[in-house]
Amino acid sequence: MSPAITRRHRVRWCECDMFGHVNHTAYLLWCEDLRVAHWESLGQSFCPGGVGPVVARLEARYLAPLAYGEEVTLTLSVPSLRRSSFVHDYAVWRGEQQVFACRAVVVCVDNATGRPIPIPPEARALLTGRDGALAE
Amino acid sequence: MSPAITRRHRVRWCECDMFGHVNHTAYLLWCEDLRVAHWESLGQSFCPGGVGPVVARLEARYLAPLAYGEEVTLTLSVPSLRRSSFVHDYAVWRGEQQVFACRAVVVCVDNATGRPIPIPPEARALLTGRDGALAE
Amino acid sequence: MSPAITRRHRVRWCECDMFGHVNHTAYLLWCEDLRVAHWESLGQSFCPGGVGPVVARLEARYLAPLAYGEEVTLTLSVPSLRRSSFVHDYAVWRGEQQVFACRAVVVCVDNATGRPIPIPPEARALLTGRDGALAE
Amino acid sequence: MSPAITRRHRVRWCECDMFGHVNHTAYLLWCEDLRVAHWESLGQSFCPGGVGPVVARLEARYLAPLAYGEEVTLTLSVPSLRRSSFVHDYAVWRGEQQVFACRAVVVCVDNATGRPIPIPPEARALLTGRDGALAE
Numbered sequence: 001m002s003p004a005i006t007r008r009h010r011v012r013w014c015e016c017d018m019f020g021h022v023n024h025t026a027y028l029l030w031c032e033d034l035r036v037a038h039w040e041s042l043g044q045s046f047c048p049g050g051v052g053p054v055v056a057r058l059e060a061r062y063l064a065p066l067a068y069g070e071e072v073t074l075t076l077s078v079p080s081l082r083r084s085s086f087v088h089d090y091a092v093w094r095g096e097q098q099v100f101a102c103r104a105v106v107v108c109v110d111n112a113t114g115r116p117i118p119i120p121p122e123a124r125a126l127l128t129g130r131d132g133a134l135a136e
Numbered sequence: 137m138s139p140a141i142t143r144r145h146r147v148r149w150c151e152c153d154m155f156g157h158v159n160h161t162a163y164l165l166w167c168e169d170l171r172v173a174h175w176e177s178l179g180q181s182f183c184p185g186g187v188g189p190v191v192a193r194l195e196a197r198y199l200a201p202l203a204y205g206e207e208v209t210l211t212l213s214v215p216s217l218r219r220s221s222f223v224h225d226y227a228v229w230r231g232e233q234q235v236f237a238c239r240a241v242v243v244c245v246d247n248a249t250g251r252p253i254p255i256p257p258e259a260r261a262l263l264t265g266r267d268g269a270l271a272e
Numbered sequence: 273m274s275p276a277i278t279r280r281h282r283v284r285w286c287e288c289d290m291f292g293h294v295n296h297t298a299y300l301l302w303c304e305d306l307r308v309a310h311w312e313s314l315g316q317s318f319c320p321g322g323v324g325p326v327v328a329r330l331e332a333r334y335l336a337p338l339a340y341g342e343e344v345t346l347t348l349s350v351p352s353l354r355r356s357s358f359v360h361d362y363a364v365w366r367g368e369q370q371v372f373a374c375r376a377v378v379v380c381v382d383n384a385t386g387r388p389i390p391i392p393p394e395a396r397a398l399l400t401g402r403d404g405a406l407a408e
Numbered sequence: 409m410s411p412a413i414t415r416r417h418r419v420r421w422c423e424c425d426m427f428g429h430v431n432h433t434a435y436l437l438w439c440e441d442l443r444v445a446h447w448e449s450l451g452q453s454f455c456p457g458g459v460g461p462v463v464a465r466l467e468a469r470y471l472a473p474l475a476y477g478e479e480v481t482l483t484l485s486v487p488s489l490r491r492s493s494f495v496h497d498y499a500v501w502r503g504e505q506q507v508f509a510c511r512a513v514v515v516c517v518d519n520a521t522g523r524p525i526p527i528p529p530e531a532r533a534l535l536t537g538r539d540g541a542l543a544e
Binding site for chain 3 (some may be wrong): 426427433436437439440454456460462463464465466467468469474519522534
């Protein structure tokens with residue numbers, strides 16, 4: 001499955017801890033950046049009265065440490081979707097080596113009420129047609 | 137299983153996003169605070185030539201949103217351990233309601249080499265005797 | 273001038289950089305915590321249609337580094353005020369040694385328009401009567 | 409004075425607060441990114457036994473709020489230097505409008521002792537010759 005989004009990133013000073021390793025939350029903020037960009041690529045936006053993507057579940061595996069200044073590639077794929085939610089697979093690569101993997105379940109919610117709401121039709125069409133997501 | 141560590145926290149301004157919800161990484165930094173405190177309670181410290189606790193895997197479930205200023209209770213339990221790793225269960229409670237659950241696999245590594253190393257004996261004794269961790 | 277707010281803090285793991293020093297922005301988030309608490313102590317809140325405290329200017333001096341786990345005291349004083357703004361003096365102390373000083377100019381703005389607005393009367397009364405702020 | 413470094417940035421979701429404005433510390437982390445890149449452009453690095461750039465003083469002015477997704481330009485200039493320190497001027501621009509200004513005094517320290525140390529000669533040559541810094 002080819003990624004829906006691919007980005008390059010150079011590890012920032014503020015992302016590293018006392019032992020010189022990227023803090024485990026920095027990876028998740030990179031994922032957030034991809035998630036937000038992906039949401040916008042679905043023709044969606046962030047407004048209080050609209051629909052928003054909420055992370056309900058995260059599974060992250062830290063496969064190898066990263067250090068300050070390293071260049072990495074970040075990818076986002078969308079393996080599957082349901083009525084009101086879809087799955088994001090994030091990966092971080094240092095060259096050919098995958099150093100991080102994360103799967104998130106993202107639920108579409110009505111921002112006004114916080115309740116789940118069906119994926120908007122135009123987003124669903126792109127998730128299946130463009131991104132290759134399969135209905136579960 | 138009673139928690140090995142329990143803390144109170146009031147949600148900070150800097151932990152909230154544009155929609156007024158606590159960002160998903162803020163929960164994980166609370167977990168990190170508990171993990172670090174727990175490591176020290178095992179008689180361990182953080183030094184370049186010693187043993188350190190590294191998160192290899194995280195599974196987080198976001199059960200209900202939190203808002204600025206809310207008072208929550210954070211808990212850490214240690215259900216199980218292996219030769220070189222142990223499991224942490226983190227929870228966030230708003231009164232009687234659990235709003236967040238996270239399980240982490242924490243690996244003891246030699247900080248100098250980054251390689252797994254057996255749990256130090258005095259730490260193992262506390263994990264099983266004090267914290268109630270079961271050998272897997 | 274005695275502080276309007278005094279708090280204790282233990283330096284968190286996530287606040288330290290690769291050289292083991294507290295990152296310069298962590299101090300400013302401690303100041304933010306004090307600023308927010310002080311605003312609430314003035315009988316004010318944070319709501320989109322109300323009045324909010326906005327930092328217009330900061331002057332920070334980093335006097336000595338701090339390390340992970342150190343216990344510090346944080347203080348906030350309010351030396352002076354004008355029609356729509358007041359001054360905050362923040363300090364961080366390690367025992368008797370001051371390790372950080374920061375002065376901020378905080379402007380009251382109409383959250384709906386972003387425009388400056390006079391300090392609410394009940395807040396002004398507390399700033400001068402309780403906190404000892406002098407009119408400039 | 410033309411900037412020593414210029415970068416583009418799109419405001420991240422995690423940089424915005426509950427009122428939809430970029431948090432005041434996010435600007436300072438952008439400055440940190442520029443400072444670190446500038447240090448490396450001087451032929452210097454970050455190693456425990458070497459020389460490091462430490463912020464001793466910051467003066468920041470927040471001129472206009474920024475919102476999620478806005479595109480900004482970040483610049484760093486070096487107006488002056490002394491024996492062991494130099495001055496950084498950071499600016500953030502939204503188109504032609506300057507929305508943030510910050511001046512920092514950066515001290516070269518011996519990372520092993522934390523004591524000030526003269527600016528390394530090759531760095532001094534670049535600061536004056538390439539960046540246009542004037543001796544105070």
